[in-house]
Amino acid sequence: MKIALCIKQVPDTSDIKWTEHNTIKREGVESIINPYDVYAIESALQIKRVCTDVEVTVITMGPAQAEDMLRKAIALGIDKGALVTDRKFAGADTYATGKTLAQSINTIVPDFDIVICGQFAIDGDTAQTGPSIANHLNIPQITFVKEVVECNDKYIIVKRQADDGIETLKAPLPVLLCVLQGYQEPTRAKINGYITAQKAEIKTYTLEDIGLTAEDVGLKGSPTYVSKAFRPIVTHNCEKIHANDGTIELICNKIEEFKAGKNE
Amino acid sequence: MSEHKGILLYAEVTRDRYIHTVFFELANKAVELSKKLGGCEVSALLITEPNQLENYRDGFINSGIDKVYIFEDEKFSRYDTEIYSQLAINLVKEIQPEIMLIGATNQGRDLAPRISSALHTGLTADCTDLDINEKLQLAATRPTFGGQLMATILCKKMPQMATVRPKVFKPMAENAVRNTEFIKKTIDTSQIASKVELLDFVKTLENELNELDSAEIIISGGRGIGTSEGFEMLNELARLLNGTVGASRVAVDMGIAPKSIQIGQTGKTVRPKIYIACGISGAIQHIVGMKDSDKIIAINTDENAPIFNVADLGIVGDINKILPELIEYLKKTKK
Ligand SMILES: Cc1cc2nc3c(=O)[nH]c(=O)nc-3n(C[C@H](O)[C@H](O)[C@H](O)COP(=O)(O)OP(=O)(O)OC[C@H]3O[C@@H](n4cnc5c(N)ncnc54)[C@H](O)[C@@H]3O)c2cc1C
Ligand SMILES: Nc1ncnc2c1ncn2[C@@H]1O[C@H](COP(=O)(O)O)[C@@H](O)[C@H]1O
Numbered sequence: 001m002k003i004a005l006c007i008k009q010v011p012d013t014s015d016i017k018w019t020e021h022n023t024i025k026r027e028g029v030e031s032i033i034n035p036y037d038v039y040a041i042e043s044a045l046q047i048k049r050v051c052t053d054v055e056v057t058v059i060t061m062g063p064a065q066a067e068d069m070l071r072k073a074i075a076l077g078i079d080k081g082a083l084v085t086d087r088k089f090a091g092a093d094t095y096a097t098g099k100t101l102a103q104s105i106n107t108i109v110p111d112f113d114i115v116i117c118g119q120f121a122i123d124g125d126t127a128q129t130g131p132s133i134a135n136h137l138n139i140p141q142i143t144f145v146k147e148v149v150e151c152n153d154k155y156i157i158v159k160r161q162a163d164d165g166i167e168t169l170k171a172p173l174p175v176l177l178c179v180l181q182g183y184q185e186p187t188r189a190k191i192n193g194y195i196t197a198q199k200a201e202i203k204t205y206t207l208e209d210i211g212l213t214a215e216d217v218g219l220k221g222s223p224t225y226v227s228k229a230f231r232p233i234v235t236h237n238c239e240k241i242h243a244n245d246g247t248i249e250l251i252c253n254k255i256e257e258f259k260a261g262k263n264e
Numbered sequence: 265m266s267e268h269k270g271i272l273l274y275a276e277v278t279r280d281r282y283i284h285t286v287f288f289e290l291a292n293k294a295v296e297l298s299k300k301l302g303g304c305e306v307s308a309l310l311i312t313e314p315n316q317l318e319n320y321r322d323g324f325i326n327s328g329i330d331k332v333y334i335f336e337d338e339k340f341s342r343y344d345t346e347i348y349s350q351l352a353i354n355l356v357k358e359i360q361p362e363i364m365l366i367g368a369t370n371q372g373r374d375l376a377p378r379i380s381s382a383l384h385t386g387l388t389a390d391c392t393d394l395d396i397n398e399k400l401q402l403a404a405t406r407p408t409f410g411g412q413l414m415a416t417i418l419c420k421k422m423p424q425m426a427t428v429r430p431k432v433f434k435p436m437a438e439n440a441v442r443n444t445e446f447i448k449k450t451i452d453t454s455q456i457a458s459k460v461e462l463l464d465f466v467k468t469l470e471n472e473l474n475e476l477d478s479a480e481i482i483i484s485g486g487r488g489i490g491t492s493e494g495f496e497m498l499n500e501l502a503r504l505l506n507g508t509v510g511a512s513r514v515a516v517d518m519g520i521a522p523k524s525i526q527i528g529q530t531g532k533t534v535r536p537k538i539y540i541a542c543g544i545s546g547a548i549q550h551i552v553g554m555k556d557s558d559k560i561i562a563i564n565t566d567e568n569a570p571i572f573n574v575a576d577l578g579i580v581g582d583i584n585k586i587l588p589e590l591i592e593y594l595k596k597t598k599k
Contacts, residue, residue, distance in 0.1 A: 035487070035490075035518070036518075093386060094377065094381075094387065095380065095381055095384070095385070095386055095387070098377075098381055099381075119517070120517070122409075122487070122514075123408065123409060124408060125389070125390070125407075125408060125409075126377075126387075126389040126390075127373050127377070127389065128376075128377035128380075128381075128387055128389055129377075130377075131345075131374065131376075131377035131378045131381065132377050132378075132380075132381040134378070135349075135377075135378050135381040135382050136381065140345065140346055140459045140460050141345055141374070141378070142460060143370070143373070143374045144370050144374070146519055157463065161370065161519060162279075162370055162371070162465075163278070163369045163370045163371060164278070164279055164280075164467055164468060165465055165466050165467040165468045166465070166466045166468070167462055167464070167465050168462070168463040168464035168465070169460050169461065169462055169463065170460070170461045170463050171459060171460045171461070172459055175460075180517070180518065180519040181491070181492075181518045181519040181520055182519065222386070223384070223385050223386030223419050223420055223421040224386030224387075224388060224417050224418065224419045224420075225417070225418055225419075225420070226415045226416070226417055227403070227416050227417065227418045228415070228416040229408075229413055229414070229415045229416075230413070230414050230415075231413055231414070238562075238572045238573065238574075238575045238576065238577070238578045239576065239577050239578065240567070240572055240575075240578035240579075240580060241577075241578070241579060241580065242567075242579075242580045242581065243579055243580060243581025243582070243585070243586060247579055247581065247586065248586070248589050248590050248593045249593070250577075251561065251577070251579065251586075251590060252590070252593060252594065252597070254559075254561065254577050255481075255505065255538060255561075258537060258538045258558065258559040258561075258576075259480070259481075259537060259538065261537070261558070
C-alpha cells in the first residue's frame, strides 16, 4: 500500500513578518512543523504498524529549508521524503496549494492508496488544503479524523469528530484523510531513525517536474489575495513578571488575594 | 464585472433535522450585503430527504431570503461530501451567484473547500466580518496566526466564497418575512451513490449543568497546553483550587478539550472571579468571552502575547514547568 503524507513547515506564530504584497514572509522566521501534521505522521505510522507492505512518502511544498522537517518525519519511521520547491510557488492560497500538492502526489506517488493531511495549519488556519487536494485528485475525503480503527488494502475505517458526536466511517481506497489529534501516544524518534534520516535521499521537484505552469501556482494561480493586514488592538495594565523561584508562591498569594476580592 | 449575480447560502440540515442556526445568521448578513449590492437576490440551497420541507418552511420565510432551491431524495438523509458538493456545484453553475456563504461548522468546513476548489475559485475561511467594498467586491476579514493578525481578503474569481463560524453574526432581529419562493430541483439520482459509509454514531453528551457559568475560578488551556495529558494537569489544578476547566478554540479544534468548554466568541462567555489562561495567546475572539472576569492571570512563554494586555498578573514562563510545580505546592499547603 502507498501513502502520500502532506506536511507543512509553519512559521512560529509568535514571530510573524509580512512581505510588501501582504503575504507571509517565510525566510528568516523561526520554523516549526505544523502541530497537526505531527498527528498526520502518527496516523501514517499507525497504518504502517497494522498493515503489511506500506510505503509512506512525506511531501511538502515549501522553501529548501523545509527539508529538515522531512528528515524529522523520516526519523520517526516514514519511508521517503519529497520536497516540492520553486520560487514560483510563493504566495499560494489554498486553491493553488491544493492543486500543486495534488499534482505533486500524482507525479511522486501516482499509485497512492491513501493521502493523509493535518486538519489545519496553524499559520493560515484554513483547513482547506486537504479537501482541495481531494477535489483535484477526484477522490473522497474524510476530515476531522480522530482515529484509524481498521485499514487494509481495500478500505479504511476511521472515527471522525462531527459537530455533534463521533462518527465511525468506512471508505474505499483511495481516500484522503485530514486528521486531528487522536487518542494515540505520539511516537518518538529512535537513534537509528536519526541515522536513517541523515542518510535518506530527499528528492526535489520543481514546477516543471510536476507538470504545471507558472499560471497555475503561487500568487498567480491563487484566486484570493490579501488586501489589508492589521493588528487588533487592546491595552490594559498588567503586572508582568518573568518566571523565577518565587513565581509559584506569588501565583498562590495572588489567587488568595483575588478570591478575597481585595482590589489592589 | 460579469453576469454573476446574487448571494447563495448553504442551509445546513443538522442530524436531528433542524436548519443550523448559523444559516439564519448568514441570512441576516446576506440581506445586508445584498442592499449594498443594489438589492440582489439572496437564495438558499437546501439538500434534504423528502417530506421535510414543511418543517423548515417558516424558518426560511422569516429569514428574509428570496428563494430556496431544494434537492430532495432518500439518498440525502445524511451529509455526504461528494454528493452534496456535486449538487452545490451544479446549482452554482446554473444560477451563477457572485457570492456563496457557508457556515463554518465541521460539516461546512468539510463541504466548502470542496465546492470552491471544484469551481476554481477562492474561499476565505472563518470570517469575522463580511463587507462590500467600493469596487463591489466581497471583503472578507478573518484572523490569522492565532488571531494575532487580521487580514482582509478579496477574491478575483466568481463566486466569491466565505465560511463563517456560528455566533459570529446575529440572526435576524425581527421577522423579515419575505415572499420566499420554493423551487424544487429535479435531479437524476440513479447515478448518485455515497462512497463513504456511516457505520456508527455516538452523540456527545453536553455537560448537563455547565459548571463554567457558576465557577469562581476557571483554569483555561490553549494550544500551549498541547496534549490531552496537559489538560489532565489543568483538571487536577481545578480540583485543588475548587474551580473548573475551560479551553480556547484551538484546544477544542485540536481535539484535546470538549467543545462544551470552549470560551470566546463562538463558545461561552464567562465572568468568574479568577480566570487563569494557560498557553492561550489572547486572540480577540477568545478575549471577548473572558474579559469581564474580575481578575485575570495569564501564563505564556511569549512575553508579547496579547493575553497580557487584558491580564492583571502575567507570568512569562513555560506551563510545563510552572503547572506541575503549582500543583505540588498546592498539594503540600493543603495538607
Ligand atoms: C470566527 C471565529 C471565531 C472564533 N471563536 C473563538 C472562540 O470562541 N474562542 C477561542 O478561544 N478562539 C476563537 N477563535 C480562534 C482565535 O482566533 C484563536 O485562533 C484562538 O483563540 C487561539 O487559541 P490559542 O490561544 O489556544 O492558540 P495560539 O494562538 O496558538 O496560542 C498558543 C499560545 O501558547 C503559548 N505557549 C506555547 N507553549 C507554551 C508553554 N509551554 N508555556 C506557556 N505558553 C506556551 C504561545 O506563546 C501562544 O501564545 C475564533 C476564530 C474565528 C475566526
Ligand atoms: N505547503 C504545504 N505542503 C504540504 N502540505 C501542506 C501544505 N499546506 C498545507 N498542507 C497540508 O494541508 C493541511 C491543512 O492546511 P491549511 O489548509 O493551510 O490549514 C496541513 O495540515 C497539511 O497537511
